[in-house]
Amino acid sequence: MTATREKSSFRLPPDLVRQLDGFARAKKVSRTAVVEAALASYLSPDGADRLEAAVSRRLDRVTRQVERLALHVDLSNEALSLFVRSWLSNTAPLPESAVKAAQAMGAERWERFVSTLYDRMESGVRLAQEVGLDVG
Numbered sequence: 001m002t003a004t005r006e007k008s009s010f011r012l013p014p015d016l017v018r019q020l021d022g023f024a025r026a027k028k029v030s031r032t033a034v035v036e037a038a039l040a041s042y043l044s045p046d047g048a049d050r051l052e053a054a055v056s057r058r059l060d061r062v063t064r065q066v067e068r069l070a071l072h073v074d075l076s077n078e079a080l081s082l083f084v085r086s087w088l089s090n091t092a093p094l095p096e097s098a099v100k101a102a103q104a105m106g107a108e109r110w111e112r113f114v115s116t117l118y119d120r121m122e123s124g125v126r127l128a129q130e131v132g133l134d135v136g
Contacts, residue, residue: 020034020035072128075127075128076127079127
């Protein structure tokens with residue numbers, strides 16, 4: 001037995017009618033069923049609560065991702081600053097006669113560094129994992 005229903009007529013923009021038709025066809029339900037469900041959801045007192053909960057969950061997830069990114073940035077900055085401090089403390093300036101040879105050697109070392117960096121990025125091993133940082 002079906003519930004008593006009142007007939008209502010609404011004027012909808014053609015674009016909205018096309019969307020309604022397409023959705024009803026895709027779900028294999030009547031347009032009336034789609035409109036009833038949409039109105040019930042829209043007029044439901046807990047609809048706003050559900051939306052707020054969904055947005056809150058998404059914001060929580062984004063916040064955790066940003067916190068992990070901040071942790072990675074901090075780790076990268078500290079590693080770089082330690083390296084630069086160590087390099088500046090332990091590397092003496094070169095005499096003019098050795099600059100060309102040092103530049104050639106630097107270019108070779110740079111190529112090896114880039115190759116090693118590429119291999120490391122491809123292998124998935126990360127500095128955060130090596131130092132035991134929980135970034136998960």
